[in-house]
Each structure stands twice: as structure tokens, then as C-alpha cells.
Amino acid sequence: MSAIEVQRQLLPILDSPNQGARFYNPELPSSEPFVPGHRTCAGCGPSIQYRMTSKAAGDNTILIGPTGCMYVANSSYLCTPYNVPWAHTQIGSAGSFTAGVAAAYEAMIRKGKWKGAYPNIICEAGDGSASDIGLASISGALYRNHDCLIICYDNEQYANTGIQASSRTPYGGMTTFSPPGPMVPEAKKLYPKDLARMMAAGHPHCYVATASVGYPIDLMNKVRKGLNHKGAAYLMVYTPCQKGFVYETPRSIDLGRLVVECGLYPIWEWDPEKRQYDYSFRPQNMRPVSEYLKLQGRFGHLHTQHIANLQKFANEQWQMMGVELPEALLQAADAKNLVNMAAAEEAVTVAETV
């Protein structure tokens, strides 16, 4: 048996002098593997992410879509927004189906049954798939180190099924499975599963990173780094959902920045060579969590104590990244310095837009 060597792609990293800044890079790839015309909501964070991700990957790419918004809202029979091969798989099969595609290409190229450079194999799993039902399948794919990129488009809930709580739904987040009421004033009582760190800690040979649609160049570069990494890569991307978060649709990218500026979504990379985290990403500003919360109807019920709890959580995230906290943020972790969300004028305004 004479095995044929598998040729792999190497994608260039986009120039990004200050990744946390607000700027537009005109040198984006022209390729559009994910075209408009699908049925996602206006302002859909996951589909903005999808376009950027597939643009960064280019045309020699295979996309895998476990059940979720990016399955149901994107494709409908005899209509497809994908210019590259795409396959649906079950919601719990994100990592496993992807592993099958990767293994098939390894074997087929090696055995001379398929000729060409190894394709980019990208799985787009929602946070329900990635943090709950498909967690083991993704861990399996990362552990076995198939050459693929698994993306968790994190809209912090099961949105496709009508907004239900997932393991990624934040503390205080209202969903139809975690509604607020006299017995549960804060709605969601549990804090989100620290999924990306779990993946980095458990699979240290993988490239693991977090990103947000608020920073598209950073996102696209992380996609390319993940694809260039020989072996498995995992990327968790903040992708707001206007329907579930209840905000004005033009503000998706704003939220993508605010969530980072408030410290609720730490942006980092895990370097599998050095075996360490890279916390060098810095947003332009640091803000109290209330500035992020007040734009979203899902937090409109929160009391001062709940906001203080979230500020405490955000402060811990900053500290974990080695950031020194300004006095204002330390103050904001004390309930007596805060006002109820329900009393905030902004929350009422936003809630009325729904």
C-alpha cells in the first residue's frame, strides 16, 4: 500500500493592527460561500457570523449544520444558501458527523480515491448542540484531533425552538424555560457553562478561541487560525439573537461589542503550542454590565441584587484575564449602587419595541 500524502490549505491572516478597535478592513475575501436570501431574522447574529466564517474559509470548504437556527432558518428544500457542500446532521451529532467527514477525506485522499487539497471542514453548532446534547460528540472529535473546525455560534439559548434555556443562557436571562416569577425573580438562576475553557482544558492539543460578531476581523482571523491548525479547532462566537434577547435589530453588532466591553464575554485564544491562554485582546472601553443589560428585554425584570451578581461575575472574568478593575466596576458589584432594571427607562423602551 503506497499512501498518498494529504495536502492541506494555508489561509493568510488578515491585517489587523488593533483587533479590539472599531474599524473596517476593505481587504475582505470576495468569496461568498453563504449567500443572502435565507429566512433568518433581521439582525440575526448567527447568520452574520456564518457569512464572515465561510468568507474566511473560502470555496474549498464543507459545512456541517446540526439542527438549530442555522439549519432550520437557512435551508429549505429546493432552496439553499450554501455555495459549498453542506449537510444537515442531528443536533447531538455535531462533532461526530464532522469527524466522519474528516475521516472520509483523510482516507480517500490517502488511498487515491479523491484528488485535491484537504478541504476546510467546518461544523456550525448552536450552543444547545455544543454545550448540551452534542457536548460529548464534540469532545470526541476534539480529543481524536480530526482536522476540522467546530464553531459554537453562541446565542445563549435554544432559539430555533422558541427561546429555551441552554447551559449557555446567562444568569438572569429570561427564556420560555426560565421565566421570571415571584418564586424566581431573577429568571435563570444558573450561571453559564464555561464551555470554551472546558474545551481548552480538556483538549489542550486543540486551537481554542472565543470571538464575537462585534469584531469581524478578529473572528475571521480566528477561523483561519483554526483551519490552518493541523488537527481539531474549536471556536465559540457570541452571536446575539434579537428575537430571544429582545432588542432593536440594528444593534446586533453593538451588542457584540458591549458584551465584551462589559466583561461578560471574555475574548481569548488558547495556544496549543505554548499550552497557554493569550489574553492580549483588549476592547476599546470597559463598561458596567448594566449598559449591556439595559438594551435587552430578556433582562428587563432584574433587580439591583441580580445586576450586582452579574457585575461580580463580569469582574471575575476580567480578573481571570489579568485585567485590573477600575473602582467604578468594583462599586457596581454592590447592589446599593444600582437601580432595578425594571425601573430603567431604557428597558421599558426596548420591551415596547417587541
Next chain:
Amino acid sequence: MATVTESKKRTVRINGCVASAQAAKYADVDVITAYPIRPYTATMMALAQMVANGELDAEYIVADSEHSQLSIAHGAASSGARVFTGSSGVGVQFAYELYSPISGSRMPVQMMIADRTLDPPGDFGSEHTDALSTRDMGWLMGWACDAQEAFDNHLMAYRIGEDPRVLLPQMVCQDGFFVSHITSDVELPDPGQVNEFLPPYKHPYPLDPRHPVSHGPQIMPEQGPPLQLERARAMEDSMAVIEEVHDEFANIFGRRYDPWVEEFMTDGADVVFFMQGGHAVTARFAIQHMRDRGVKVGLVRLRTIRPYPTDRVQEVLSKFKVVGVIETNMGLGSVSSGGVLYAEACAALYESQQRPLVVSFMAGMGGEAIVLKEFYWMTEKMTEAQKRGKIEKRTHWVGFEE
């Protein structure tokens, strides 16, 4: 007529599990995905060693569950690779979600089943309930009764399932332990014979960046029925292909199987057993013994249960006075309060002008061997029914009655 090269043909003494592994090797599979559960595990152990030895070039993936195993198989087959997987017992059930998506996407994944009783409680013994519970999911399915037949069924199943007129997954089943762990002589063919019989896998619409396709987009309710009808027709159309492939197999390898039912000593028989799998080997012995004593008993062994050979079953079983269905499976609360084979046998016979009496025997349950005296006992029940012109009751739990 095929030219048979005898040079590398050899006979080895192996069990059913190893015979299945050998078949996967001869089929030059590209992706293998394993997860341990007794008794089928031995197949994957054998394949792991073949890959480690360099005898077989394949990606060998140890999955994190049976659900993942089948998803990996689905992804790999969707990309154009020939895939081999397998399971037993509750493992078959753990993967249940994937059976319909795989057949619905028309991916000819092959799955080896060494069957096992379902929990509770944990029981290693063989019973056909695991695979039979998936029988309506669009997979071709049938039981082998010995290691040679298992080997042969694997090769034929790939050829049938991958045929562009069929494109359906296949469950190639054998009884746990009675076949999977009992060694017997198996003739391994010359690789040239296999090359002649089994062309390389070529799915018409794989996930290939040079020819982008979308697999499995969401549908509107009215778009569902045409797809389901197509899958149902593929199952029906496979029947002609199955017959064709069995003929060609006989021509190339020299072993001829009836694709649907094996008849054993049915000439002049009044009463027959109707059953699947490895217990048929004991049945043959028991029948020979009873024939020597003048009892007109025979055996009809079902070789393919999906697609169900309705016309053939009707034609064959109508020749007899009494049919005793040996279930080796559980159909709790089913039409006979016994197993699931009874209902289909009766349904196949319904339009017959000469309907035999049909009785169901719950035997071989939990991995118990069906011993000779039980075959004699069941034959007696059938003979009594023949004399009476009426069955005593629909279902007998063998070993629990006088």
C-alpha cells in the same frame, strides 16, 4: 461466466465476529467506527489489529457512543467513503436517532449486529429484539446462521446497498455468541473475486467541494410524502437487485443462497418452523432426528426480513398445515402477546387461499439455547394443532408449560 482465481482462496477456522471483520477488510472499507459492547466488540478488535498491522488502510475511529458511531458513519458515507460500523443490544438502541436520517439521506452505511438481549437487567445473551426494533427505519436487514453466511452477507449487502438503484443502509445481523463466538470453517475468497463482485463505492451526490450539494435541508410538510414514497420505493426496488446480486454471488464465489427463505426438509412436510438466525442450525439437526422417526416436520428460515419477502413467504408457508414461528424477540403487548415475527407471517398469509394454522413460540429468549427437546416439544404442539384443526393458543412460552 466469471473466471475464478483459486490461488489466494483459503479456508480458516474463525468465529462470526472475525468473519465480519474479514468481510470488511475484503470490502476495503475506508472508515471504521467502533464503540465497545458485547458481543459484537470482537469484530472491532479484529479490525483494530488489521489496521495496526497494515493489512487494511482505513481510518479507525473509537467513537464516544453508539450515537456518535452512527453519526460518524453517516458523515463519512456522505463524503463518499465506504463505511463499516456495528453494535449489539442497548448499543443498537442508543444510536436509534440516526437510523432514519441515514436511510433517508440514502447513505449505504453498513452495520454489523451481533445481537443481544435488551436491558433490564444486563444480559449478555442473544435475542433479536435489538435490531428488530429498528426494522421499519429503511435499512436492509437479515440474519446469518453461521460465520460463512455472515461473511457472505456482508459482501452482498455492500453490493446491494451501494447499487444506485437502491442506495440504502444495511444491517447485517448474526446471533450473539451462537454465531458471533462459535468458530467454524470459513472460506475466504481470492481478493480478485471480491474486486470482480464489489465495485468501488461511488455515491452520486457526495459532499465534494468541486460539486457543491446540500444534504437534508428543512422541508415543508407537503414536501415530506414524496421523499418518503421514494424511500419506500427504494426498499421495494431493492428486491430485484437482491435477487440479481445473490445470483452473481453464486456465480463468482460458488455458494448459492436463496435471498429470502431457506427451506430445509420441507418436502412432504405438514408442520414447519419459521425462524431466523443461528438457532436454525439446531433446528436442522432436530428435524433430521424427527424425520427419522416419521414426523413430517421441516424448516423455513427467513434470510431477509427487510425488505420483507411477502409473496415468497405466502407461497412457501401456504404449502403446510401448521407454521410454528420461533420468535427469539420481544413484542410486548403485540398482536400475539409474543414476538413480532408472528404478525408479519400472518399478514403475509392473509391473502392465501390455503392458510396454514400459525402458532408463535417464545424460545431462545435471553440468550438461552433452544435445545433439541424443545424443538421436539414445539413439533408436538404443532402436530396436535394439525390433528385438532385449531391452535391451542397463539403464543407458547417454551419451557414454561408442560
